[in-house]
Amino acid sequence: MNFDPSILTTHAGxxxxxxxxxxxxxxxxxxxxxxxxxxxxxxxxxxxxxxxxPLLALSELIRGTPFLVICFILYYGGPSIGIDLNAIFxxxxxxxxYSSVYFAEIFRSGFNAVPRGQLEAAECLGLGRWQLxxxxxxxxxxxxxxxxxxNLLTVLCKETAILSIITVPELTAVLGGIGTRTFSFAETxxxxxLAYLLLVELTARVGNWLERRVGGYLN
Amino acid sequence: MFDWTxxxxxxxxxxxxxxxxxxxxxxxxxxxxxxxxxxxxxxLSSRPLARTLGASYIFVFRGVPLLVQLLVIYYxxxxxxxxxxxxxxxxxxxxxxxxxxxxxxILRGGFLAIPPGQIEAARLLGIGAATTxxxxxxxxxxxxxxPSLVNxxxxxxxxxxxxxxxxxxxxxxxxxxxxxxxxLFFQHYLVLALAYCLIxxxxxxxxxxxxxxxxxSQYRAAE
Numbered sequence: 001m002n003f004d005p006s007i008l009t010t011h012a013g014x015x016x017x018x019x020x021x022x023x024x025x026x027x028x029x030x031x032x033x034x035x036x037x038x039x040x041x042x043x044x045x046x047x048x049x050x051x052x053x054p055l056l057a058l059s060e061l062i063r064g065t066p067f068l069v070i071c072f073i074l075y076y077g078g079p080s081i082g083i084d085l086n087a088i089f090x091x092x093x094x095x096x097x098y099s100s101v102y103f104a105e106i107f108r109s110g111f112n113a114v115p116r117g118q119l120e121a122a123e124c125l126g127l128g129r130w131q132l133x134x135x136x137x138x139x140x141x142x143x144x145x146x147x148x149x150x151n152l153l154t155v156l157c158k159e160t161a162i163l164s165i166i167t168v169p170e171l172t173a174v175l176g177g178i179g180t181r182t183f184s185f186a187e188t189x190x191x192x193x194l195a196y197l198l199l200v201e202l203t204a205r206v207g208n209w210l211e212r213r214v215g216g217y218l219n
Numbered sequence: 220m221f222d223w224t225x226x227x228x229x230x231x232x233x234x235x236x237x238x239x240x241x242x243x244x245x246x247x248x249x250x251x252x253x254x255x256x257x258x259x260x261x262x263l264s265s266r267p268l269a270r271t272l273g274a275s276y277i278f279v280f281r282g283v284p285l286l287v288q289l290l291v292i293y294y295x296x297x298x299x300x301x302x303x304x305x306x307x308x309x310x311x312x313x314x315x316x317x318x319x320x321x322x323x324x325i326l327r328g329g330f331l332a333i334p335p336g337q338i339e340a341a342r343l344l345g346i347g348a349a350t351t352x353x354x355x356x357x358x359x360x361x362x363x364x365x366p367s368l369v370n371x372x373x374x375x376x377x378x379x380x381x382x383x384x385x386x387x388x389x390x391x392x393x394x395x396x397x398x399x400x401x402x403l404f405f406q407h408y409l410v411l412a413l414a415y416c417l418i419x420x421x422x423x424x425x426x427x428x429x430x431x432x433x434x435x436s437q438y439r440a441a442e
Binding site for chain 2: 060061063064065066067068069070072073077079080154159160162164165172176179185192193196197200201
């Protein structure tokens with residue numbers, strides 16, 4: 001086996017585009033999941049004990065399903081119920097849909113971690129529900145759940161590799177394709193591993209830095 | 220809307236595929252556990268070199284997507300002169316190596332929770348380091364981390380959907396084939412999702428029960 005990294009420089013443009021697709025599907029998908037997850041957590045919280053059951057059941061079902069199967073349902077099953085998306089957009093929707101229930105679960109535990117006494121105090125001071133949420137609950141909750149959010153972001157970064165199976169032209173698909181075309185599996189797969197390690201490590205570092213920055217605001 | 224004849228016809232195929240999925244993920248979990256024990260021991264060692272070794276293993280196998288690990292093991296290893304692996308061997312190897320890193324991270328927390336006095340006592344009684352690890356530390360670490368270990372098994376069963384890329388006829392691959400044969404994509408993939416939930420949800424719930432049970436018994440012990 002010979003190792004010739006020049007195969008990567010000759011395909012640099014293609015690989016760069018793929019890297020951008022990976023980052024785009026990852027970050028936009030996560031942002032979508034974050035917003036839907038927050039809405040879901042707020043909705044579940046505002047519903048009564050029985051009314052929230054269907055939503056909780058649906059969220060359990062989604063969390064029991066592999067990401068690959070979610071992609072199959074949305075991308076290949078979608079057209080038969082009238083949803084037809086291009087691959088990259090479908091990738092963003094898949095990541096967003098899948099992660100929303102995990103984000104909702106994190107938000108739920110975060111809301112529970114804010115001391116009850118503070119909510120009662122805010123109500124006594126005459127704060128409205130919106131003010132209570134935006135000025136008391138959210139800021140504290142975001143600090144508490146930061147480690148869990150960072151963790152989920154690294155998980156989602158790695159899940160984007162699965163989007164290659166539904167033909168999204170991201171890193172795994174493109175580098176894998178170059179490997180098969182030129183039989184240079186070693187160079188492409190090593191580069192692929194390094195790219196993901198870099199993204200995951202970078203996310204973890206930013207998360208740690210943020211935790212140190214904002215951790216002081218608690219207590 | 221829902222084609223029952225197609226569904227009934229698919230059941231025996233899905234049953235066989237379920238066995239492949241279960242076999243790969245259970246074997247992956249078992250070997251992953253066996254890999255995790257020495258990795259945890261390295262990670263918690265007092266020697267810096269051993270610690271770095273353990274930490275690097277965890278960093279690499281948790282940081283690279285399982286799909287990429289599968290591609291490396293199935294496509295790259297044979298080009299280095301190693302013998303070709305059968306799809307099942309490659310799949311179990313990838314699942315074990317990956318889950319080994321995750322389980323090591325889980326066990327680490329368990330090991331750290333064991334009072335150091337116990338290990339000192341074992342030393343004084345003349346029990347060797349390996350015996351202390353396997354007979355004194357490990358059982359307690361497993362008991363403490365059982366809910367997380369069950370959770371990891373659920374994650375691994377879900378991750379095993381990827382083994383179809385090395386050509387195994389697991390649940391995901393068979394559902395893909397069924398969908399390609401009669402174009403009932405939505406139906407077959409929905410059934411596929413429910414099949415995974417059928418395995419995973421009971422595991423998830425028993426994990427939660429275990430967690431509550433464990434929290435209660437610790438609370439009692441603390442009183």
